[in-house]
Amino acid sequence: MTQIKTVTSIYDKLKGIDFSKDASLVDRSRSPYCVNMMPDESKSPVKRPGWQTVYNLEGAVHNIWFCIIDGKKYMLCHSGDKIYLLGEKTMVLKSGVADSKGCGFYAINGDKGGFYILTGREYLMFDGECIKNVADDAYIPLVAIAKSPSGAGESYEDINLISNGRREAFTGTESDLVFQLLCDNIQAVTKVEIKGEDGSLTQLEAGTDYTADTVLGKITFVKAHKTPLEGEDNIFITYTKEIEGYREKIERCTFSAQYGMGGENRVFLSGNPNCRERDFWSEIYNPSYFSDLNYAIVGSGQTAVMGYLKLGEYLGIVKEGNGQDTSLFLRQVHNSDGQALFTVKAGISGVGAVSKNCFAVLGDEPLFLSDRGIYAVASSVVTSEKVLANRSYQIDARLTKEENLHNAVACVWKNFYILSVNGNCYLMDSRQIVSAGDGEKNSHYECYFWDNVAANCFAVDREKLWFGTAEGKVCCFKDESYGMKCYSDDGMAIHALWQTAVEDDGYIERFKTLKRRGCVVVLKPYSISSCSIYLAVDGKHRKLIKEATMDISSFFSEIDFNRFTFDGREGPREIYFNRRQRRYKRLQLVFENDKADEGFGIYKIIKIYSVDNYSKNRRD
Numbered sequence: 001m002t003q004i005k006t007v008t009s010i011y012d013k014l015k016g017i018d019f020s021k022d023a024s025l026v027d028r029s030r031s032p033y034c035v036n037m038m039p040d041e042s043k044s045p046v047k048r049p050g051w052q053t054v055y056n057l058e059g060a061v062h063n064i065w066f067c068i069i070d071g072k073k074y075m076l077c078h079s080g081d082k083i084y085l086l087g088e089k090t091m092v093l094k095s096g097v098a099d100s101k102g103c104g105f106y107a108i109n110g111d112k113g114g115f116y117i118l119t120g121r122e123y124l125m126f127d128g129e130c131i132k133n134v135a136d137d138a139y140i141p142l143v144a145i146a147k148s149p150s151g152a153g154e155s156y157e158d159i160n161l162i163s164n165g166r167r168e169a170f171t172g173t174e175s176d177l178v179f180q181l182l183c184d185n186i187q188a189v190t191k192v193e194i195k196g197e198d199g200s201l202t203q204l205e206a207g208t209d210y211t212a213d214t215v216l217g218k219i220t221f222v223k224a225h226k227t228p229l230e231g232e233d234n235i236f237i238t239y240t241k242e243i244e245g246y247r248e249k250i251e252r253c254t255f256s257a258q259y260g261m262g263g264e265n266r267v268f269l270s271g272n273p274n275c276r277e278r279d280f281w282s283e284i285y286n287p288s289y290f291s292d293l294n295y296a297i298v299g300s301g302q303t304a305v306m307g308y309l310k311l312g313e314y315l316g317i318v319k320e321g322n323g324q325d326t327s328l329f330l331r332q333v334h335n336s337d338g339q340a341l342f343t344v345k346a347g348i349s350g351v352g353a354v355s356k357n358c359f360a361v362l363g364d365e366p367l368f369l370s371d372r373g374i375y376a377v378a379s380s381v382v383t384s385e386k387v388l389a390n391r392s393y394q395i396d397a398r399l400t401k402e403e404n405l406h407n408a409v410a411c412v413w414k415n416f417y418i419l420s421v422n423g424n425c426y427l428m429d430s431r432q433i434v435s436a437g438d439g440e441k442n443s444h445y446e447c448y449f450w451d452n453v454a455a456n457c458f459a460v461d462r463e464k465l466w467f468g469t470a471e472g473k474v475c476c477f478k479d480e481s482y483g484m485k486c487y488s489d490d491g492m493a494i495h496a497l498w499q500t501a502v503e504d505d506g507y508i509e510r511f512k513t514l515k516r517r518g519c520v521v522v523l524k525p526y527s528i529s530s531c532s533i534y535l536a537v538d539g540k541h542r543k544l545i546k547e548a549t550m551d552i553s554s555f556f557s558e559i560d561f562n563r564f565t566f567d568g569r570e571g572p573r574e575i576y577f578n579r580r581q582r583r584y585k586r587l588q589l590v591f592e593n594d595k596a597d598e599g600f601g602i603y604k605i606i607k608i609y610s611v612d613n614y615s616k617n618r619r620d
Helices: 246-251 480-486
Strands: 005-011 037-039 045-047 051-056 061-069 072-079 082-086 091-095 103-109 112-118 123-126 131-133 142-147 165-170 178-180 188-195 201-203 210-213 218-221 235-240 255-259 266-270 278-281 295-297 305-311 314-319 326-336 339-349 360-362 365-370 373-379 386-390 409-413 416-421 424-434 444-450 457-461 464-468 473-477 496-499 510-514 520-523 530-537 543-549 573-576 581-584 587-593 602-614
Touching: 037 424, 037 444, 037 496, 061 103, 061 112, 061 464, 061 473, 072 112, 103 255, 112 255, 188 210, 255 305, 266 305, 305 365, 326 386, 339 386, 360 409, 360 416, 409 457, 520 530, 530 581, 587 602
Parallel strands: 061 457, 142 165
Antiparallel strands: 005 602, 037 045, 051 473, 061 072, 072 082, 082 091, 103 112, 112 123, 123 131, 165 235, 178 218, 188 201, 188 235, 210 218, 255 266, 266 278, 278 295, 305 314, 314 326, 326 339, 360 365, 365 373, 373 386, 409 416, 416 424, 424 444, 457 464, 464 473, 496 587, 510 581, 510 602, 520 573, 520 602, 530 543, 530 587
8 A cells, every 4th residue: 555645634623503504515714513502702613602591480481581670680480370479589460361472561651661471361450569451541642622512523533452442632611511422332331531721631430420321322410510711612521432352452462573763762563463464553651552553464365464573764574484475575665744654565475474472673674584484584785675584504404404493482592593493403603704706695694403492482681592392391591600610501501513624635536644743632621621522533433532531620610530640731731642543545534522611612623644545336
């Protein structure tokens, strides 16, 4: 056998995963399979932090929210059919709510803020003390003004979808006692008020000062109440008139956005399965008032509205995709004589959303999940028109084959867009953009893959990432304050692995021999760490060739005296393979850590091999 030459092959600037290609075709800076790794500050792959269970609740955890009301911070959780206030003393704020996923948002109502919750059946508000039904204290519109006793007058405010209350203003005369409301067959007259000469309102007593005919919608006064100022309304009648299905239009919505003229001052809602192509919006700074005229039919009734994205001056409305109808619409607000006028225009046809819970903005890029992968709404450099661009090319081959993608959830944490489905997490790193060489539309992010994170929902509180599970656990990812205890999931080991491509090193026609000397992996230093190294040759099962620990003895608080060394160096660590492998055509190196409470990270791999004589077909 004639040896041709010795070659040094260097794997550096290591990155994440690439499911898009065969393991023999992956770029050597990436891995055809790495798990539970993520980029550190230098963008080198390191073991992800572990998580711990903080709360155990009843039922699936649908949502976790953090909010600040009157300067005080609260942690709320919708689990099963209950909404909890979490903290040192966990308490149930409301029970008997819908056992389904919804949304929550902070909004200003007049001069006071509150946290609003949609469960898919209820529309609720937390004020810092308790949770109330928004409908119980919703805005009661003044539907008519300048009314005569006979009922003629001017329309003023629209009916509120979430309130059965209405108010009408009449101009009293010196003789008329009977006043006709707009509606008959009302439920009840709840309040009658008379304005005095000083402008104050006095509430009258039913049965004593007036009687109400709810069938005919008439109020009969005992005595006349003439207006003290000619032409000014002085009689105000409040009553209830239920219209079947009105409240449910809002209460069955499941996601929201805030948008408006001059700021994010109106709440937009959608996700009602009975109004799948519609969305609704509130009056300005009043999330308890949804006019029965404030709605839009967005595109075809064949596809549902799935979510919202902020797109500069527009509010993007993303629908399901069916291959033919428009999937992205653009809402814009116009100033019409001081009033906000909302218009919707068709944007892009084609790719649509598959999950309502994967809308997020990474950096300044709006993202959503489709059945083809994770897409961004980008702007064409040439035309400034909106375009849909795939950003998850490297993970799509696996992600798109996941079952029940409609159940996927996602959030943005630090520099990452994290999507979870079926216990698997797919990450995209905003700091690492891979240029396709043909413009922004086809660029994508470096990607990573985790397992054993069964997130049914995510929440981010500053730097902390929380998730809830279908089993009722509320979990939080650990940080460096835990020391090496950071690297375990509820005390269990995290299986971290990074493997090279299956490489022929450009000499598929020749056999190679891996040298005993010079082959090394450079690892990130941790106070406690270890690595197992495997070889996989020509499609055979991998075999263990080296196990080593790399503890730093200067971290006395972390020392395991069963493996104590006097090595206090805090720089990168090297492990030499010291293993010869003869006559292979393709070789893969695997680096693994599956120990609890151990860090793990890879900086560089050096492989030294000789190129030998020509290979041939053989039976192994």
